[in-house]
Amino acid sequence: MATKTGVPPAASASPAVTLSKQEVLRYSRHLIMPEVGMEGQLKLKQAKVLCIGTGGLGAPLGLYLAAAGVGRIGLVDFDIVDFTNLQRQVLFGTSDVGHPKIEAAADRLRNLNPEIQIDTFETHLTSENALDILKDYDVIADGTDNFPTRYLVNDASVLLGKPNVYGSIFRFEGQITVFGYPGGPCYRCLYPEPPPPGLVPSCAEGGVLGVLPGIVGTIQAAETLKLIIGKGEPLIGRLLLFDALGMRFRELKLRKNPECPVCGEHPTLTKLIDYAEFCGIRGEEAPMPETTVPEVTPKELKARLDRGDDVYILDVREPHEYQICHIQGHLIPLGELPRRVNELDSSREIVAHCRSGKRSAEAVEFLRKAGFRKIWNLKGGILAWSDEVDPSVPKY
Numbered sequence: 001m002a003t004k005t006g007v008p009p010a011a012s013a014s015p016a017v018t019l020s021k022q023e024v025l026r027y028s029r030h031l032i033m034p035e036v037g038m039e040g041q042l043k044l045k046q047a048k049v050l051c052i053g054t055g056g057l058g059a060p061l062g063l064y065l066a067a068a069g070v071g072r073i074g075l076v077d078f079d080i081v082d083f084t085n086l087q088r089q090v091l092f093g094t095s096d097v098g099h100p101k102i103e104a105a106a107d108r109l110r111n112l113n114p115e116i117q118i119d120t121f122e123t124h125l126t127s128e129n130a131l132d133i134l135k136d137y138d139v140i141a142d143g144t145d146n147f148p149t150r151y152l153v154n155d156a157s158v159l160l161g162k163p164n165v166y167g168s169i170f171r172f173e174g175q176i177t178v179f180g181y182p183g184g185p186c187y188r189c190l191y192p193e194p195p196p197p198g199l200v201p202s203c204a205e206g207g208v209l210g211v212l213p214g215i216v217g218t219i220q221a222a223e224t225l226k227l228i229i230g231k232g233e234p235l236i237g238r239l240l241l242f243d244a245l246g247m248r249f250r251e252l253k254l255r256k257n258p259e260c261p262v263c264g265e266h267p268t269l270t271k272l273i274d275y276a277e278f279c280g281i282r283g284e285e286a287p288m289p290e291t292t293v294p295e296v297t298p299k300e301l302k303a304r305l306d307r308g309d310d311v312y313i314l315d316v317r318e319p320h321e322y323q324i325c326h327i328q329g330h331l332i333p334l335g336e337l338p339r340r341v342n343e344l345d346s347s348r349e350i351v352a353h354c355r356s357g358k359r360s361a362e363a364v365e366f367l368r369k370a371g372f373r374k375i376w377n378l379k380g381g382i383l384a385w386s387d388e389v390d391p392s393v394p395k396y
């Protein structure tokens, strides 16, 4: 069993493939190590790796795999480079903002190593296209950031019998393992059920230390290279946990679940399913549920303040968000509202706001239940205020 010996059987290099003089020079620091050598470098040259996502994890993955000479690298992404990506997605530069990630990523990797082939898939990975896209690659590297795609990548990898080098990040913490290796566990063995929608915040909601995906994605790249050359002890059946704040690595043993619906002894999941539905997430086209709390738009609020109306602004964000920007609101974080409700005067008109309007809608609902009648939610939060009223307020 692969997990016992630690070294999975790697494909042997075809004798017909050789390195040019140029390639020998480029990869000389690999070639002089007996663990890689000419044999390992030729395996890398013939290897095909699919990187799903070219964001925070995909950046170091793509860069190091290309630099190491992985002969064919597939990239899957549909996104556009955004200004907020640059804090961690080191494949992109400021001049790439507004351009498709896949083009900027492919240009960067081709410039890094013109000897290799870069395949681009500018698309969402879906149940319809996943098997077709994954089937041509030897190793799958999952650099996605959402549960439906993780289950999709897992199931497609298991169905195709391909290892899935997995990484995930949140705030200061990362996880890395190799799923789907024959004999080893898969993502569903670890997480049979997705978390309830909205329970686990995304990096966009919870933040992430810029260097964290660099560390986690680099470990994924190292695991991918090891799988290809067949050396060392891969992270099969081992979940590596990294905590950047404490600067500690821990390791959990993962076991294959014999009852696993996709990789178990009697699999019930034999084809790809609807992953948005499985994770309880609405289709993207579905409209947001109608909010039930009374709202005021930023323009209406501005007009009322300009008229000199007595409107009390309640800011329910966190203190560190207030430091980024504020509109002179009285700060009571949503979590403290129940015990600080006595700071509010229910006879006054109150407009509650947060960053985007979601938390403040909860605050308005809570206060209405507590008997407040003259209370409104600022539609779209301080982001909309910046867009519609005062562009000098920074967005974050």
Ligand SMILES: [Zn+2]
Binding pocket: 185, 186, 187, 188, 189, 190, 257, 260, 261, 262, 263, 264
């Ligand atoms: Zn499984």
